[in-house]
Amino acid sequence: DSGVTQTPKHLITATGQRVTLRCSPRSGDLSVYWYQQSLDQGLQFLIQYYNGEERAKGNILERFSAQQFPDLHSELNLSSLELGDSALYFCASSPAPGQGAWDEQFFGPGTRLTVL
């Protein structure tokens, strides 16, 4: 158990809908990362937040957005869903700079999104 929690574990929805995925980082971790893993695209970095601010962007679609709240939990919002958005979405957290191996990321169990 990495200490990172994600809800829900599974989500089934229809095309065109909007969903929100939630992530709670490990205690003390200020950075949160979101990843998408699918069979055809592999594992892709979407976005990173550090202490509430966006820090880095990867291959995140405009239909997707994220935020990190003052209590450091993060939400990934996926809208106008398409069949191709079906994937496993992981959240990871890492320690703040200066706390040892601050780059090391700890992954949550993931949310499996199925778009029908």
Place this chain on the structure above:
Amino acid sequence: ELKVEQNPLFLSMQEGKNYTIYCNYSTTSDRLYWYRQDPGKSLESLFVLLSNGAVKQEGRLMASLDTKARLSTLHITAAVHDLSATYFCAVVLNSGGYQKVTFGTGTKLQVIP
């Protein structure tokens, strides 16, 4: 754009044998991670390699980083069935004060008793 290539993509090996997984990347970076993923599970951090020449070992796995060659290796010694999983390398690229992480394609390792 940073490209990260792993090979082989699939590796079937017998217990007790040694083998190496390779991770090549296209742009200068001095931070590389190795992760393990069991089927249907999340990713587990194995190694963080932070500098050229870094070598880390944990049990039957040893990872090294050569930033000049833009190459990292994950060496498996005397493989056991429990090592069966998919292994990913991931490379960090700093750009304009931001960092981006790019994952390799993964190497699916199957250790046969």
